[in-house]
Amino acid sequence: MDFAFDARTEELRSRLLAFMDEYVYPAEAVAREQRAALPSPWDTPPVVEELKAEARRQGLWNLFLPDAEYGAGLTNLQYAPLAEITGRSPQLAPLATNCAAPDTGNMELLAQFGDAWQKKQWLEPLLAGEIRSAFAMTEPEVASSDATNITTRIERDGDEYVITGRKWYISGAMHPDCAIFIVMGKTDPDGPDPHRQQSMVLVPRDTPGVTVARAMQVFGYEDHAHGGHAEVVFDHARVPVSHLVGEEGGGFAIAQARLGPGRIHHCMRLIGMAERAIELMCRRAVSRTAFGKPLARQGVVQNWIADARVTVEQLRLLVLKTAWLMDTVGNRGAHTEIQAIKIATPRAVVDIIDRAIQLYGAGGVSQDYPLAELYAAARTLMIADGPDEVHQQSLARRELRKYL
Template sequence: MDFAMDARTEELRERLLDFMDAHVYPAEAVAEEQRAELASPWDTPPVVEELKAEARRRGLWNLFLPDGEYGAGLTNLQYAPLAEITGRSPHLAPTALNCAAPDTGNMEVLAQFGTPEQRERWLEPLLAGEIRSAFAMTEPDVASSDATNIETRIERDGGEYVVTGRKWYISGAMNPDCRVFIVMGKTDPDGPDVRRQQSMLLVPRDTPGVEVRRAMRVYGYEDHSHGGHAEVVFDRARVPVANLVGEEGGGFAIAQARLGPGRIHHCMRLIGMAERAIELMCRRAVSRTAFGKPLAAQGQVHAWIADARVAVEQLRLLVLKTAWLMDTVGNRGAHTEIQAIKIATPRTVVDVIDRAVQLHGAGGVSQDFPLAELWAAARTLRLADGPDEVHQRSLARRELRRYA
């Protein structure tokens, strides 16, 4: 395993670091000011569109997509240090580069499983950053950590599918630019194989019977960066049979294909969030005095900073190993490592950010620093794409199988 950056990655990294310093970090406060003046809190601040235009001009666009026909053609290992940098400003940078969830996963699904017509109608405008999308899987009435529990029905009626169900925490659905949902539901609820009961369907947002009912908050935040998280009701919404993604009964397999890259992308960005927290922690430590000496001279602060550095270096190596395995043996071959990073990274980064909050005192929980919002985002990722316990269960069973 060689994790040294190649020439292309290093060149993109330098270009991205300059973009972050010159445009993204200064835009954080501007975006908040502009958002307060928008007609709707879900409208996109003008500065975001300016960032997107500048990112395209600099060749920093669709870096996440390994398919060279549609994206930058980077491997997971090449993309990892770039995604980490965007994680330092997770509410602006990924969107500016058109590398933000849930659009990234939806674009991957369309690129891999979509028909030519589906790609032309939905993938191309997503790649161009002209529209946004949402992925409708999680439901409020069942334990969605077990995807076989999903109750939303997708019933065939002649040349159409009829969708009935209720979803929530559907990221991106509040954004007025969200034009389409990829909906996971059951086409064969009584089928003998519980992993072949589900299918995925493209449902345009303006389809009659689709209601974006309300915004769902995350620890009190509305999370504008993804276009919000919404409760969405599908009341006998009808779409053409041609809107089926892949084949009937293939929804579970498509979901797994979608979530593998999504999980490692989250972990890459989480490391960047931790690096931002360490930077803020150190700046605070050298600028504040308590009990007659700088915080940087306090032994407890030394322990926090040292432990944070050790933890981040460990996580980065595990994420890079996982990226390398995904590139060399595929997502299935990297299954154990994907689960390991999904367990370890959010949990550890939450702790790093929490120490930074503690060091900032009241400022750490205020809107004057990004730490509280970073903490909420990192803590949420212990649930998103499968909670810790699901990955622990699967990973442990895989380990035990060798001794059975």
């Protein structure tokens, strides 16, 4: 394993770091001010569109897609340090570079499983940043950590599918530019194989019978970067059978294919969030005095900073190893490592951000610093894309299998 940056990665890193310093960090306060003046909290602040235009001009666009036909054609190993950089400003940088969830996963899904018409209709405008999208799988009435539990029905009626069900925490659904839902439901609820009962269909947001019922907050935040989260009701919504993604019964497998890259992308960005927290911690430590000496000379603060640095270096190596395996042996071959980083990274980053909040005192939980928002995002990722406990159980079974 060689984790040294190749020439293309180094060049993109250099440009992306300069873009962050010159455009993204200064825009954070501007975006907050502009958003407060918008008629809807889901409208896009003008500065975001300016960032997107500049990112496109600089070639910092669709970096996440390994398929060169649609994206930058980077490997996971090449993309990892770039995603880490954007994670330092998770509310703006992924949006600015068109690398924000849930659109990234939806674009990957359409690129891999969509037919020619679906790609033309939905993938191309997503790649251009002209629309946004949502992935509708999680439901309030069942334990969605087990995707075989979902109850939404997708029933064939002639040349149409009829979708009935209730979803929630559907990322992207609140954004006014969200034009398409990728909906997972059951086409064969009584089928003998519980992993072949589900299918996915594309449902335009303006389809009769689709109601965005309410916005769902995350620790009191609206989570604008992901286009918000919503409860969505599908009441006998009808779409043509041409809106089926892949084949009937293939929904579970498609979901798993979508979630693998999504999990590592989250972990890449989480490392950037941890780096931002460490930077803020150090700046606070050298600028504040308590009990007669700078915080930087307090032993407990030094321990926090040292432990944070060690933890981040460990996590980064594990994420890079996972990226390398995904590139060399595929997602299935990297399954154990994907689960390992999904367990380890959010948990550790939450702890680092929590220490930074403690160091800032009241400021740490305020809107004046990004720490509270970083904490909410990191803590949520212990649940999103499968709760930690599910990954722990699966990983343990795989480990025990060697001895049984």
